[in-house]
Amino acid sequence: MIIRRLEDKIKQTLQRIPSVALMGPRQIGKTTLALNISEGIPSVYLDLENSLDLERVADINTFHEQNSDKLIILDEVQRKPEMFTSLRGIIDTERRKGKKSGHFLFLGSASIDLLQQSSESLAGRIAYIELNGIDALEYSGALNTLWLRGGFPESLLSSNDKNSLDWRRDFIRTYLERDIPQLGPRIPAHSLERFWTMLAHSQGGVVNSSQLARSLEVSATTVNRYLDLMVDLLLVRRLQPWTFNIGKRLVRSPKIYIRDSGITHALLNIVAYNDLLSHPVVGGSWEGFVIENLLSVLPANALPYYYGTPGGAEIDLVLEFSGNEKWAIEIKRSSSPALSKGFHIACDDIKADRRFVVYAGDHRFTMRENIVAIPIQELMQELLNRH
Incomplete structure (x- = not known):
């Protein structure tokens, strides 16, 4: 246990x-x-x-x-x-x-x-x-196993990847056919499953209710109702944009993440780690996985955002602490992270006090402009130390 x-x-x-x-x-x-x-x-x-x-x-x-x-x-x-x-x-x-x-x-x-x-x-x-799923500080096994299977205990601790995937598929089916009808409005299970799967395909994307509505052949109001329900049931995270007035046009729509990476992969029929690495969702999945792990240890005096401009300046995760202290966090799956010009511009825009890139390596090191490349577990520990 x-x-x-x-x-x-x-x-x-x-x-x-x-x-x-x-x-x-x-x-x-x-x-x-x-x-x-x-x-x-x-x-x-x-x-x-x-x-x-x-x-x-x-x-x-x-x-x-x-x-x-x-x-x-x-x-x-x-x-x-x-x-x-x-x-x-x-x-x-x-x-x-x-x-x-x-x-x-x-x-x-x-x-x-x-x-x-x-x-x-x-x-x-x-x-x-x-209570969030089991996270990278609680789990002593391989980080990639946690990412693939997600943080639900029965899924994570299954004897093999197939049994884990079967558990997650049963979980999704039970939610659609029993739990959501009990807890929320009457929504056809097949419509909600299509919606959930669309969110998985666009993991970490800016929500476009009109586009989703056209694909589902429902109204934008209905799409927003579906989304509100999934957020209320703690299955989806709506990450709000950092929109304080800095004299620039900003992206003002929230980003949407399925909160458990294992559920994302089950919806997309990703069975094994190698399947995940070759799937188009790999970048968005890793980003969502890192964000959920970091937010699981977020101090009470901090609020999470993302930052983006139409011109391409972007920060995957902005943490704003009391006293107006801001951390800018970029998330890269590579073991040799390279940062875009847009990240540097965005950090200057929000006047970030600390700058990090969470990457897939095992060692912490400092890049140019005092940006710290850091494994996910180390940054989680830094956040815990602020409690």
């Missing part, structure tokens, strides 16, 4: 906050992580997709009275959003008794933004934490 970095953070947060919401897509490892935590403290676990467990919390006040001495873990909490109204009173009552922390651990498969809309009544009483 792979130890997840967030386990200690969740434990520490539960020691100071009444409730924690752990969010992430299905099968990412939330339940395993929660059950690991429950082994160290008195706990009760309920899965709200189980009809019996759902009935047990129909009266959450009574259930809490019977288990007030335990951490109550509620899985798939988005299935019963109305519960949050009652939880505020429960938490405040416990606070008055002197029990100020560690009451509830919620697990959910929708985005933090979506859950916050349901749990506004718990403001000041809840912390939100997102």
Whole structure:
């Protein structure tokens, strides 16, 4: 079993906050992580997709009275959003008794933004934490295996590439045929699968709703609805452009990434590493893989963007920290990275404080103009050190 970095953070947060919401897509490892935590403290676990467990919390006040001495873990909490109204009173009552922390651990498969809309009544009483896939610091195996198979534990730890791909195909099918109809609006599975596959083909591209709409023979509004749903379910990332006024025309549409590289490859029927290296998506796939790994360790005081101009000045990832400190990060699959003139111009445009190129090599070295070529794991560690 792979130890997840967030386990200690969740434990520490539960020691100071009444409730924690752990969010992430299905099968990412939330339940395993929660059950690991429950082994160290008195706990009760309920899965709200189980009809019996759902009935047990129909009266959450009574259930809490019977288990007030335990951490109550509620899985798939988005299935019963109305519960949050009652939880505020429960938490405040416990606070008055002197029990100020560690009451509830919620697990959910929708985005933090979506859950916050349901749990506004718990403001000041809840912390939100997102669980990403297994990343390059958590996985001790070959980085290329992690890139090919993605960060879902069952996929990554499969006995061979074929079994891994079969798991991911089943995951996609289950999401399309069961999970999305439960969690979102009724959308034909074949339409959403075509849309998902189109996003995979253009991994890391600037979204063009009109072009996607023509290909799918639907309206641009429908395409945006599909995209919003995939973002809410934590399957797709919408990376916003850095658009602060610098006196230049800028690209202002977001870039779109399927968040798990293994899902990208399954949608494109990429079975093995050599297949990936010869596929047109290889560059976009590596870029998305690196971005997801870096954002998995992003400090709370930093925001991610990309930067681009119609003239070709571009930065794959801009990290803006509090105090207006900016890091410019270029992503190259080559083991001998070469940077374009557009990257240098873009760094000057945004006045980048630090400049990096994440590449496929194993050693850190300094290029001209103080640009640091760095392996992905080392840059992730630098970000962790800023926490």
